[in-house]
Amino acid sequence: MMQSHIISPLVDSDRELLLCFEHLLAERLGLHFPPLRWPEMARQLRRVAQDLGLASLAGLLPLLEQRVWPDDVRKKLAQHLTVGETYFFRDPSLFHYLSDHFLQPLLARRRDSNCRWLRIWSAGCCSGEEAYSLAMLVRQLLPDVQGWRIDILGTDINPLFLEQAQLGHYRSWSLRQLDSSIRERFFTGSDHHGWQIDSSLRDSVVFRELNLVEPVYPDPTKGMSEFDLILCRNVLMYFEPGQIKQVLKRLQSCLCESGILLLAPVEAGLCQEAGWRSESRPGAIAVLPRPAEESPRILNKVAVAADLPSEGEPIDRSLLFQSAPADLRTFSKTRIRGSEQMQQQVGQTLEVVLQQARDLADCGDLEGATEQLQQAQVLNKLDPRSYWLQALLEWEGGRLQPASQLLHKVLYLDPHFVLAHYLSGHIAVGLQKPELARRHYDNCLRLLADLPDDQILPEAGDASVAQCREWLLVSRSTLKSRCSV
Ligand SMILES: C[S@@+](CC[C@H](N)C(=O)[O-])C[C@H]1O[C@@H](n2cnc3c(N)ncnc32)[C@H](O)[C@@H]1O
Known part of the structure; x- marks a missing residue:
């Protein structure tokens, strides 16, 4: 079996093959599979090969080397290689912060100047929980939402996740952090049959397939610019370091003047390694607009990281x-x-x-x-x-x-x-x-x-x-x- 070859010891031909896959996946999907993760990569790629009716992992390589991947290959790769862990109001402290310190003042300013619009992007939205959580938050803050233009976009590379997002139907596990009053307001259903998002809320969020590694954004003609808020949480932690730098640059360019880009706290170290400075926010880090000029400070959380601050260095x-x-x-x-x-x-x-x-x-x-x-x-x-x-x-x-x-x-x-x-x-x-x-x-x-x-x-x-x-x-x-x- 291929897998037993791949786990140890590796023969040179296996090593070469896996190295090719590692490079291709990093370049085309951004995903980082260093040798320590080769067994996992090989396992998932074997599933892709099987689904595509290929006899071996080696047979997959010529397909991945094509300049444009056929639709079925692209979908199968996204399906088997991406991680889909998410839930509504993940990191509640972030949503409190967004509500009290970001959205409320912003909406008040816009109301005063009669510019009633707001644009939010959940990049790497998975099955939609994050984008819908933001939509719920905005609804709670804007009783007169009808008089506003609210754009909430969710994008992901995995079409299966997006299908679920568009359906708006969830298991109880996705609602585990959800306040019962919010659940009653925006969902119908039960623990047994699952929960369906209210159709008007569902229709207020647009979901679209987008590979963050491809330079298809910013693009004002497709609505990919001028965002007030971009959340890209728990996505870049799976990315190859070189890609993180480029993705952050493009995401930054999609913000409007006072917009903010937020990542998960666990991504502080990666952001810093990619040459971007960040500041902590409750439950998130905000990527600062300009890359670091001097060697960056370490920002950390227990569960992050590869980097440990040296003696006396400040930590958030x-x-x-x-x-x-x-x-x-x-x-x-x-x-x-x-x-x-x-x-x-x-x-x-x-x-x-x-x-x-x-x-x-x-x-x-x-x-x-x-x-x-x-x-x-x-x-x-x-x-x-x-x-x-x-x-x-x-x-x-x-x-x-x-x-x-x-x-x-x-x-x-x-x-x-x-x-x-x-x-x-x-x-x-x-x-x-x-x-x-x-x-x-x-x-x-x-x-x-x-x-x-x-x-x-x-x-x-x-x-x-x-x-x-x-x-x-x-x-x-x-x-x-x-x-x-
Ligand atoms: C762990 S989920 C994070 C979901 C959500 N942002 C959260 O924090 O709960 C990571 C998501 O990133 C998506 N992803 C991985 N690589 C991507 C890429 N190259 N472009 C866009 N999305 C990608 C995956 O499909 C997955 O849905």
């Missing part, structure tokens, strides 16, 4: 402490033992104290946060989360050794604490211990392998197992390319 704190995911409550419940009521009270207090620590850290009160964490340790010294949060504070301050010792404690108390392995890996990179970093990353990958893709990880904001796996692969392959471990 708001990205570190995200609100606790719901499963933390379940998590803490599992620790309740003995005298039910008493333990329950302690457990509840602990949750509050931990949340306060997060909130204080979010608004920059590090001393206050540290105090809360000490209190949390008095309440339950066996709960790894207080050491975890303290490790983040140390890490944020660039104190890698104390952060590393705290993570040691976390892993002693809970060897399955995925993000502690992950951050330990980053810290080992920063401490110039690549072999140790590799071990942590590999442990992390092993732990993730046993979890379902859509499970949300504790202490990871709303990141799923599938997302963490992707981040980890990026970190792992960067480590490999830099240190050959």
Whole structure:
């Protein structure tokens, strides 16, 4: 079987073939498949070959080398190679920010000057959840929406995702972050049969196929310019670094004067490596209009990255402490033992104290946060989360050794604490211990392998197992390319 050839050891002809595919996919789709991801690439390409009725992977190569790909080849590639993880109001803090700090002031200015228009683009929109979330937000902010010209565009490379977007029919899982009042206003249906978007909302969003790597934008004749807001989140993290630079340049050129381009926080490092500066926003990063002139500062989040700040380097704190995911409550419940009521009270207090620590850290009160964490340790010294949060504070301050010792404690108390392995890996990179970093990353990958893709990880904001796996692969392959471990 082809796959067993591809996993190891590779013979030269396999290597050559996979290298050709790697280059072609990077050039034509933007997708980054370094050697560490070759097994995955080969697996997906074999599916493409099978669907196209080809006998082998080698038979696919001449098709991909054609200047214009036949429709069926293009569609099959998009279908098998793209990642379709998304849901409504993904990163709620971003939508709050957009509502209160971007859209409301913008709409008020436009109303005052009687220029009642707004243009939004969700680039890499997948099955449409992001574009529809923006449409819902705008509806909520504009009771007189009829008197406005609102353009909301969703584009993606995968036609199957776009078909679903146009249909506007979703499983409950896509609605998992959705407030029930919003669901009642804009959907009909049930958990059992799925949820259908209200037809007027559906008709207010236009979906179109677009490959971000092709220089077909900006194009004012096709409405691809003058956007107030472009969201391109969790798309570039799969891209080849050279392509990211060009895509960001083209996206920037599609903005109007005061427009903003937002990526996911996890993409800060990639943006920076591509020579663009960014600033953090709640739940996102804004790409600044001009590329960096001097060597860029590191902006980070636990789950990003290949790059670790050196000692003392500032990090965006708001990205570190995200609100606790719901499963933390379940998590803490599992620790309740003995005298039910008493333990329950302690457990509840602990949750509050931990949340306060997060909130204080979010608004920059590090001393206050540290105090809360000490209190949390008095309440339950066996709960790894207080050491975890303290490790983040140390890490944020660039104190890698104390952060590393705290993570040691976390892993002693809970060897399955995925993000502690992950951050330990980053810290080992920063401490110039690549072999140790590799071990942590590999442990992390092993732990993730046993979890379902859509499970949300504790202490990871709303990141799923599938997302963490992707981040980890990026970190792992960067480590490999830099240190050959
Ligand atoms: C993980 S989803 C992100 C969806 C949404 N933006 C979000 O953050 O929830 C990534 C999307 O990027 C799309 N994509 C990948 N390569 C692309 C390309 N070259 N051009 C346009 N879209 C692409 C995929 O099809 C997929 O729908």
